[in-house]
Amino acid sequence: MSGERYNPREMEPKWQKVWDDAKSFVSANDDPREPYYVLEMFPYPSGRIHMGHVRNYSMGDVVARYQRARGKNVLHPMGWDAFGLPAENAAIERKTHPGTWTRQNIAAMKAQLKSMGLAIDWTREIATCEPEYYRHQQAMFIDMMAAGLVTRKQSKVNWDPVDMTVLANEQVIDGRGWRSGAVVEQRELTQWFFKISDMAEELLEALDGLTDWPEKVRTMQRNWIGKSEGLRLLFEMVPGNATAATSVEVFTTRPDTIFGASFIALSPDHPLTTELAASNPELAEFIAECHRQGTATETLEKAEKKGVFTGLHVKHPVVEGATLPVYVANFVLMDYGTGAIFGCPAHDQRDLDFARKYDLPVLPVVRPADADAGFAVANEAFTDDGVIFNSGFLDGLGIAEAKKAAAAHFADRTVDGKPQGKVEVNYRLRDWGVSRQRYWGCPIPVIHCEVCGTIPVPKKDLPVVLPEDVSFDKPGNALDHHPTWKHVNCPQCGASARRETDTMDTFVDSSWYFARFTAPDADTPTIPEVANRWLPVDQYIGGVEHAILHLLYSRYFTRAMKATGHVGLSEPFKGLFTQGMVTHETYKSPSGDWVPPTEVLLETTGELRRARHIHSGEPIAIGSVEKMSKSKKNVVDPDEIVATYGADTARWFMLSDSPPERDVQWTEAGVEGASRFQQRIWRLVGETIEFAKQSPETVRTSDDDEARALRKIVHRAVHNVGGDIEGLRFNRAVAQIYELTNALVRSAGLVAEAPTARIGALQEGVERLVQLLAPMMPHLAETCWEALGKPGLVADAPWPPVDPALLVDNTVTMPIQVNGKRRGEITVAKGTPATEVESQVLSMDEIVRILNGQAPKKVVIVPDRIVNVVV
RNA sequence: GCGGGCGUGAUGGAAUGGUAGACAUACCGGACUUAAAAUCCGGAGGGGGUAUCCCCGUGCGGGUUCGAGUCCCGCCGCCCGUACCA
Numbered sequence: 001m002s003g004e005r006y007n008p009r010e011m012e013p014k015w016q017k018v019w020d021d022a023k024s025f026v027s028a029n030d031d032p033r034e035p036y037y038v039l040e041m042f043p044y045p046s047g048r049i050h051m052g053h054v055r056n057y058s059m060g061d062v063v064a065r066y067q068r069a070r071g072k073n074v075l076h077p078m079g080w081d082a083f084g085l086p087a088e089n090a091a092i093e094r095k096t097h098p099g100t101w102t103r104q105n106i107a108a109m110k111a112q113l114k115s116m117g118l119a120i121d122w123t124r125e126i127a128t129c130e131p132e133y134y135r136h137q138q139a140m141f142i143d144m145m146a147a148g149l150v151t152r153k154q155s156k157v158n159w160d161p162v163d164m165t166v167l168a169n170e171q172v173i174d175g176r177g178w179r180s181g182a183v184v185e186q187r188e189l190t191q192w193f194f195k196i197s198d199m200a201e202e203l204l205e206a207l208d209g210l211t212d213w214p215e216k217v218r219t220m221q222r223n224w225i226g227k228s229e230g231l232r233l234l235f236e237m238v239p240g241n242a243t244a245a246t247s248v249e250v251f252t253t254r255p256d257t258i259f260g261a262s263f264i265a266l267s268p269d270h271p272l273t274t275e276l277a278a279s280n281p282e283l284a285e286f287i288a289e290c291h292r293q294g295t296a297t298e299t300l301e302k303a304e305k306k307g308v309f310t311g312l313h314v315k316h317p318v319v320e321g322a323t324l325p326v327y328v329a330n331f332v333l334m335d336y337g338t339g340a341i342f343g344c345p346a347h348d349q350r351d352l353d354f355a356r357k358y359d360l361p362v363l364p365v366v367r368p369a370d371a372d373a374g375f376a377v378a379n380e381a382f383t384d385d386g387v388i389f390n391s392g393f394l395d396g397l398g399i400a401e402a403k404k405a406a407a408a409h410f411a412d413r414t415v416d417g418k419p420q421g422k423v424e425v426n427y428r429l430r431d432w433g434v435s436r437q438r439y440w441g442c443p444i445p446v447i448h449c450e451v452c453g454t455i456p457v458p459k460k461d462l463p464v465v466l467p468e469d470v471s472f473d474k475p476g477n478a479l480d481h482h483p484t485w486k487h488v489n490c491p492q493c494g495a496s497a498r499r500e501t502d503t504m505d506t507f508v509d510s511s512w513y514f515a516r517f518t519a520p521d522a523d524t525p526t527i528p529e530v531a532n533r534w535l536p537v538d539q540y541i542g543g544v545e546h547a548i549l550h551l552l553y554s555r556y557f558t559r560a561m562k563a564t565g566h567v568g569l570s571e572p573f574k575g576l577f578t579q580g581m582v583t584h585e586t587y588k589s590p591s592g593d594w595v596p597p598t599e600v601l602l603e604t605t606g607e608l609r610r611a612r613h614i615h616s617g618e619p620i621a622i623g624s625v626e627k628m629s630k631s632k633k634n635v636v637d638p639d640e641i642v643a644t645y646g647a648d649t650a651r652w653f654m655l656s657d658s659p660p661e662r663d664v665q666w667t668e669a670g671v672e673g674a675s676r677f678q679q680r681i682w683r684l685v686g687e688t689i690e691f692a693k694q695s696p697e698t699v700r701t702s703d704d705d706e707a708r709a710l711r712k713i714v715h716r717a718v719h720n721v722g723g724d725i726e727g728l729r730f731n732r733a734v735a736q737i738y739e740l741t742n743a744l745v746r747s748a749g750l751v752a753e754a755p756t757a758r759i760g761a762l763q764e765g766v767e768r769l770v771q772l773l774a775p776m777m778p779h780l781a782e783t784c785w786e787a788l789g790k791p792g793l794v795a796d797a798p799w800p801p802v803d804p805a806l807l808v809d810n811t812v813t814m815p816i817q818v819n820g821k822r823r824g825e826i827t828v829a830k831g832t833p834a835t836e837v838e839s840q841v842l843s844m845d846e847i848v849r850i851l852n853g854q855a856p857k858k859v860v861i862v863p864d865r866i867v868n869v870v871v
Numbered sequence: 872g873c874g875g876g877c878g879u880g881a882u883g884g885a886a887u888g889g890u891a892g893a894c895a896u897a898c899c900g901g902a903c904u905u906a907a908a909a910u911c912c913g914g915a916g917g918g919g920g921u922a923u924c925c926c927c928g929u930g931c932g933g934g935u936u937c938g939a940g941u942c943c944c945g946c947c948g949c950c951c952g953u954a955c956c957a
Contacts, residue, residue: 072877092886151925215874215875217952219874219875219952220874220875220952220953222953223873223953227957228956228957250957251956251957253957254957305955329955331957332955333955333957336956336957340957343957349872350955350957426957428956457922463944498954510922544951544952547952550950602918656895657883657894658884659884662883667882667897669896669897670896674895677895679911696899731883731885731894731895732885732894734894734895735875735884735893735894736893736894737894738893738894739893752928808900813890814889814890815889815890816877817937818891819938820937820939823937825890857937860889860937860938862889865936866889868938869937
């Protein structure tokens with residue numbers, strides 16, 4: 001056997017079947033061992049897996065297999081995020097049903113994932129598009145309605161008039177629908193919302209407890225929630241204004257600058273603006289202009305601060321007898337704060353730009369601590385901390401104190417019978433609109449009755465199943481077009497009523513699938529005791545693109561499930577890891593077309609790399625390294641890699657080289673290196689087996705120096721690799737394994753000198769090596785394990801124990817520095833006292849020579865680490 | 872603008888404040904081979920010297936320290952996120 005090459009094509013399917021038959025990775029809910037839940041973000045069934053999936057699932061699989069070896073009861077499931085727009089688009093293009101397309105894709109991708117040899121419990125597989133899944137989502141929606149977590153309200157949406165559908169902000173490109181190209185309109189629709197903003201503070205505060213999350217993700221969520229503390233402030237209208245309104249309410253975080261106020265600005269969408277526009281054509285035209293500009297994010301950046309004077313004035317709240325003009329301004333947003341601001345030009349850049357344009361006063365009221373009362377503002381607002389001046393009762397205070405003093409001042413006054421100022425905390429976080437006017441989603445289980453109103457579908461009538469006989473001939477919501485589906489009788493009064501035809505945002509589906517995995521066949525959404533035992537997910541792994549929406553929604557939904565009794569915890573994911581992308585070089589032909597890597601022939605002469613087209617031979621330009629994407633054709637198909645090199649090679653390469661949180665560059669050379677390493681392991685195992693045949697009598701713990709040195713290396717490697725996997729430092733674990741392999745190969749070459757004494761250590765080392773490899777290259781490891789004559793599966797073998805005595809050396813080699821530069825080294829017994837090391841070092845010939853007669857000023861000795869002689 | 876991260880050989884990257892460049896890829900030399908591949912042995916940050924060795928070196932400039940890739944201050948560059956948020 002030693003002469004044969006390892007053949008992954010033959011061995012990988014074999015072991016996959018063995019694991020399957022033995023149900024190796026099926027986990028039981030009543031297993032008494034400590035539970036460990038590792039989860040990778042489940043895929044959207046687009047049709048084929050890509051290299052990003054390979055990387056993601058390889059990482060999760062290492063963790064799963066490692067924790068299994070550590071004796072944990074590991075839950076490592078897989079499912080499909082199966083609802084969504086692409087299925088409907090495919091249905092339109094291919095004249096098929098979204099379900100047919102989706103289920104075909106699932107079958108294809110499942111086969112691909114299986115070919116990777118992942119340690120997944122496939123008995124728990126779920127697909128969010130199946131009624132067995134979404135019926136529970138509907139039940140929870142009803143529970144959430146009962147608990148007051150759901151609301152229905154008017155909301156502005158991006159409406160594509162050609163596709164007759166609502167678009168997400170991401171689907172609006174330069175003000176046009178991403179599919180139809182039609183100019184997007186703003187429409188008011190009644191939509192369903194989860195009241196996530198009620199939980200803004202709770203979601204914000206709990207971030208502090210998520211210590212096993214990347215700081216970056218926590219920061220992004222903090223910013224998204226966007227807490228700001230300020231003051232709601234009422235400005236009283238001057239009598240005689242052409243409006244019925246008696247006051248305007250603004251929100252400000254800078255009440256300390258109130259003495260510097262020089263105007264009020266309303267949002268173009270403010271109710272008062274709307275009222276005034278009815279009789280003011282100039283204003284109406286301005287509002288229309290703002291709306292036209294509204295969506296294109298790019299232009300916002302350069303957009304000039306513009307406004308229209310309304311003719312109204314309000315009383316200055318602190319300067320007796322003074323008034324402030326009321327403008328409508330294009331930079332004031334209706335959906336933040338109150339939709340109205342007071343402008344203080346000296347201390348806000350936007351207000352300053354606006355004031356300069358309309359010639360409004362600029363009165364500084366905060367000056368730098370080292371400036372005098374003559375401090376003035378030119379074209380740059382002063383926004384730093386400083387001292388309040390020009391401000392009556394606030395003079396001399398710092399900004400923080402002035403904010404408090406102003407708040408206290410206004411709290412004691414009233415306008416319109418209400419306190420003039422009220423401290424308020426604002427969040428950027430909006431309620432979560434979950435209505436989608438689409439067919440391929442979870443139906444919202446609600447019935448609209450003209451008599452009884454909007455009422456939930458009784459739970460006994462769940463699930464509300466999507467009709468199969470739908471047509472996508474007409475644009476818009478196929479559910480709404482269905483001839484019969486929406487016509488039902490009211491469950492309360494029996495009168496004819498109408499089903500809700502909105503379906504839920506697919507983010508709802510993915511906000512609880514991790515909980516469903518714990519009891520995928522239960523006839524309730526969860527079995528709370530079971531869910532509580534498995535959850536939170538110990539290690540969640542996925543792309544950073546989900547840092548905000550998916551992860552925030554899941555955190556919210558888990559709280560909603562807690563409030564409705566489906567789980568007993570608030571945070572779904574204890575540990576989070578966000579992996580980097582898979583990149584590849586790009587290639588371009590002379591005609592400027594992208595060329596896929598499979599058609600490129602690379603040549604290296606010296607340090608020069610060149611590329612030619614594999615067929616035509618024409619020169620190909622090697623371009624930058626980019627994320628794999630169809631548009632740049634720089635994709636590598638996992639199927640081809642598995643067919644050519646085997647799954648283990650693909651997995652190994654994905655884990656080596658780059659730190660997992662960073663992007664990894666897929667290279668042909670790198671894969672070949674991984675493949676060669678696989679063969680190297682196989683040769684080493686073959687050689688070891690031959691030695692054992694020749695010399696069956698061997699000792700594992702011998703006095704032979706070489707054997708003892710090898711055992712130290714082996715045990716240290718076991719120790720380090722375990723630590724690296726636990727810290728998700730896969731690239732370092734890989735490097736450790738390379739080092740161990742190098743040591744074992746070297747050692748195998750020395751066995752002939754003393755076979756009896758050394759073969760045992762080599763055997764032990766190779767067995768351990770195979771075990772260290774098992775989480776990463778599981779098929780190869782099983783093959784080697786079997787060849788070595790070990791009983792059972794390496795997948796079931798416990799993680800090898802480490803002999804602590806072998807982790808410590810009794811001698812240490814300490815570098816010797818002179819003035820911080822390395823000049824030599826000394827090997828002494830571990831724990832040698834500093835005084836003794838010092839005298840030894842100072843008597844060494846090379847040190848004496850370097851010192852050249854100079855007396856050391858100081859000798860720094862860190863025991864067992866380093867010596868530094870200072871002269 | 873704001874927030875976060877990064878900057879080390881040809882390349883991906885190692886390095887609890889303690890021998891910079893582990894490990895890998897590519898490269899160069901040698902062995903084996905009719906030859907190639909595979910494999911094995913060796914080399915390799917830059918500069919100088921026959922050599923023992925010496926000087927320089929982790930984006931740039933300062934600082935702290937016996938000692939800095941690592942900590943602090945100020946720049947430069949790149950990447951990611953986010954934004955008329957009052």
